Amino acid sequence: MEILKFTDDHKAYRERLAAFLADEVVPLIPKCEKEHLTPKSMWRAMGKSGFLCPWIEKEYGGQGLDFLYSVIVWDEVARINFTGLAVGLHSDIVVPYVHSFGSEAQKQAYLPGCVSGDIIAAVAMTEPGAGSDVASMETTAVQEGDEIILNGSKTFISNGVNCDLVVLAARSPEVENPHQAISLYLVEEGTPGFTKGKPFEKMGWASQDTAELFFSDCRIPVANRLGNAGDGFLMLMQKLQQERLVCAVGGVFGTEAMLARAVEFCKTRKRNGKPLSKYQSVQFALVEMATELEIQKNFAYVLLNDHMAGKQVIKETSMAKYRMTEMSKLLSARCLDIMGPEAAMESHDLARMFRDARVTSIFAGTNEIMKTIIAKTMGL
Template sequence: MQRAIFSEEHDLFRDAVRRFLEREVVPHQHAWNEAGSVDREAWRKAGEAGLLCPWMPEEYGGAGGDFLHSVVVIEELARIYESGFAMPLHSDIVVPYIQAYGSKAQKERWLPACASGEVVTAVAMTEPGTGSDLAAISTTARRDGDQWVLDGTKTFISNAILCDLCIVAARTGGEGTDPHQALSLFLVPAGTPGFVKGRKLAKMGMASQDTAELFFEDCRIPADHLLGAEGTGFLMLMQKLQQERLAVAVTAQAAAQQVLADTIAYTKERHAFGRPLTKFQNTSFKLAECATEVEVGQAFIDRLVTEHMSGQYLVKECSMAKLWQTEMLGRVVDTCLQMFGGYGYMLEYPVTRAFMDARVQRIYAGTSEIMKVIIAKQMGL
């Protein structure tokens, strides 16, 4: 079906994003995969090209666009199978916390640098013993005069090695405090004494995205590095997780679309027993099933993005999208990989990397099981 959510301006932006990625990303993908991280220079170039935080108001150095510009970036990254250049994490998950809850001084200090690529961000929620249960976070922050002192460990943090600024969730409420009022968020710059970046973690997929542990040991930050009001961290996380899960769903949808398109092209060219693979009924039926799922998913995502931009409360729907789109991606990429036979097991083929990258989509930003819990609660069950 024809997509109707993008304007001519978005189409022009897509052309610019595509040219940038072909010029500045595609030639370096293999090297980045080998290194386990993206070059810092690529971040600065992305900022110069207006690809970072494209929705940010011009007064803070942004392009004054909207979330659809971010959707374009997400989709174009999927088109080239680039899962490690975490622009969506930076632009649409981390920086919005500063935009929404930061003080005027915090915005003026950090937002322009986030848009230019001079500052790369990360968010530290997950801990070794705490995944989706944010109320169980054990990292602490205690007030000491005009400073906050952080102690704790975070893990599975994307952009951890590259980050210049990390938003850290820590417990500020004492024993007996309501868990939902005990968390606060803090802006912790890299280089702060006591903020230690740990080992880079070896992962199954997303080879060029640096993921690591973070340690906070008597880490002292100025009192004005508290983001928002003390004790409102859980509420802020819940509010922003809606867009985070939507961004993951958009990523999964775009990845499924690209894998399917490339598989159709491959099966038309690949011959077995004297005819193209597409002429075998099993192949055509399987691809028809995948195409149906992708088409249905796109219609849902496009409507959801439109409603999200209007400011609607869509916790249930975003959780549904995160659940369905990531599970759908798993089904589609597994089916498509099978079409490649032995080549589907070779890392030189994009479908193989897509298969590995897809698995974590059902885990981060809330597992599929957690999405079902949220959906059920929103249904009053």
């Protein structure tokens, strides 16, 4: 069943990316996992080779390619089982804020660096006491002349240590309506008053530099505001469909990588003289997982087509994010059960996949939030 139409150019891009990852990234994964950090040089290499923000127009340093090139990047990075390169976050969640809402001057200033890998982007919304609840946000932005003074902190920020540019959500304290008080600001690394915490010690995603960000009388030009004052909430809501689609499809690709390893393991490991894959109970378990994966993958691909066509599929995307990340957790556990103690060793890919899958139901809006959104669309 072919739902997404990949051309020969798409396939050539995939082959080039797979070769790049095998040569330039895979050998460094153990070091990144141990140090809980992915070197910026890896991001620059990705950018130089054309694997960051491939959809950005040539006038801003990009290639002007279609969205399927981004999908290919998510897929191939998932295949090598590496979360340190949060390419989907950078290229397809954060950078689109600058591309969609930035002034021409902002686009010229930042987009070429985002494409080249010289600028690593992060979005900062979640706070220690508010989660991702915009109405409870405490980080403030006070205008004083032609400057904005930022005060507050953000937590669980992916790319938090490496980030060169932060899309920051903050509120104007004088505006009573919490949704009309939010604006988005561009804050560069090195700005006085902006500091970063150390990478968190996490259960999974060890090589991803998730950290706290702190803003103490941090002054930025008013020109660093994205769009109009008070439009931040609407901007965030507008981009959530793509953000959650990235997470949903990422869950599919991650599960696909897990299952491929499980199938290969069961074909090559023997019990009582025959491969595990020849035992009916193992066959049925693998078949059940493959069936669930195929159904979810096809749904994800239909949503990708609708999204690329400009359709509003908020309900369906929320469903996909919820179901596909749950699938990733459940199937990683089942693969571990089938493969046994060998797969639980730190030297085996599946141990890391099992841990990395757990958080996917939490970020980009927890799956409970997804269910709340779906319930509202159903008139419940």
